[in-house]
Amino acid sequence: HSSTLVLGIESSCDETGVALVEVGGSLAQPQLLAHALHSQIDMHRAYGGVVPELASRDHIRRVIPLARQVLEQGGRTLEQLNVIAYTQGPGLAGALLVGAGVACSLAAALDKPVLPVHHLEGHLLSPFLSADPPEFPFVALLVSGGHTQLMQVDGVGRYTLLGETIDDAAGEAFDKSAKLMGLGYPGGPALSRLAEFGDAQAYKLPRPLLHSGDLDFSFAGLKTAVLTQVKKLGGQPCDQVWADLAASTQAAIVEVLVKKALKALDATGMKRLVVAGGVGANASLRQELNAACAKRGVRVHYPELHLCTDNGAMIALAAAMRLQAGKAQARKDYAFDVRPR
Ligand code: KG4
Ligand code: ZN
Numbered sequence: 001h002s003s004t005l006v007l008g009i010e011s012s013c014d015e016t017g018v019a020l021v022e023v024g025g026s027l028a029q030p031q032l033l034a035h036a037l038h039s040q041i042d043m044h045r046a047y048g049g050v051v052p053e054l055a056s057r058d059h060i061r062r063v064i065p066l067a068r069q070v071l072e073q074g075g076r077t078l079e080q081l082n083v084i085a086y087t088q089g090p091g092l093a094g095a096l097l098v099g100a101g102v103a104c105s106l107a108a109a110l111d112k113p114v115l116p117v118h119h120l121e122g123h124l125l126s127p128f129l130s131a132d133p134p135e136f137p138f139v140a141l142l143v144s145g146g147h148t149q150l151m152q153v154d155g156v157g158r159y160t161l162l163g164e165t166i167d168d169a170a171g172e173a174f175d176k177s178a179k180l181m182g183l184g185y186p187g188g189p190a191l192s193r194l195a196e197f198g199d200a201q202a203y204k205l206p207r208p209l210l211h212s213g214d215l216d217f218s219f220a221g222l223k224t225a226v227l228t229q230v231k232k233l234g235g236q237p238c239d240q241v242w243a244d245l246a247a248s249t250q251a252a253i254v255e256v257l258v259k260k261a262l263k264a265l266d267a268t269g270m271k272r273l274v275v276a277g278g279v280g281a282n283a284s285l286r287q288e289l290n291a292a293c294a295k296r297g298v299r300v301h302y303p304e305l306h307l308c309t310d311n312g313a314m315i316a317l318a319a320a321m322r323l324q325a326g327k328a329q330a331r332k333d334y335a336f337d338v339r340p341r
Contacts, residue, residue, distance in 0.1 A: 008316025163215025
């Protein structure tokens, strides 16, 4: 049996990612041969957030050069590709259309099959590219800018939703609180950097649904509480005050994520936790989860730090793993469709 070479294209939001993954044949694990990423963060920063129209236009500029780059880095040619995978959603409609359109056009021109991929499945499976890949089954904590979910994962394509946010996502809580504190975009990393210098006990902020008995989350109230504090502070308080508020905000988000993840482990009886999505890059979350899980004999797996946020590698990998598990078939069906929600 020969191996399968997958080109993956991610363009759901503000990162253009392209990657080359090889799977099957004599390979025990899917191999990431090359990946390239262009972040639009600098372009959107001036607007305080992602401008969808600009995002689409920039994906158009970047995607072909990035594809050339990964083929060259991976030492492969277009003709050698077996499958072209792309993010079908969720994400910004116009941005998704760029990746889908390019993937399907390339595939049509080359007479190769395509495979649409769910962005969250990409995040979910991304730890399989790490030096310490997980084994099934596990509990997954998916924490991105748009989603916060706990899932039981029994295998590729065998996902049971255990709980999710009823309003804002964890990444949104970071981003919106950061914005209220004048930290700009993207707020999550900025808030967490500032939090390093602050006292997490300084402000009492709510931990919504912490004791709700279920595995759901709610972060909208936190943002309101942060706004109340910001208003109380007024004007331009000293740096230490902002650092304290940042640390307190981060602590509130992290505590809820950790406690609910532990609850999901208890509920399922599982001893393995996988954390994925942009907020999985948060150092405080990793530290708290590692400590709590070590105490309980639970192993925690993360994606490589640079593969926590959006990238093409996770899309190529998810496609490769679905093909390998017989959960999907790549088709020469170029009538592409995107699913923003
Ligand atoms: O997974 P991702 O790149 O995109 C989505 O699919 O949403 O996640 C982006 C989110 C943003 O909300 C960003 O602020 C957050 O992840 N994020 C962080 C950190 N790095 C990224 N939040 C907290 N701490 C970080 N270090
Ligand atoms: Zn994402």
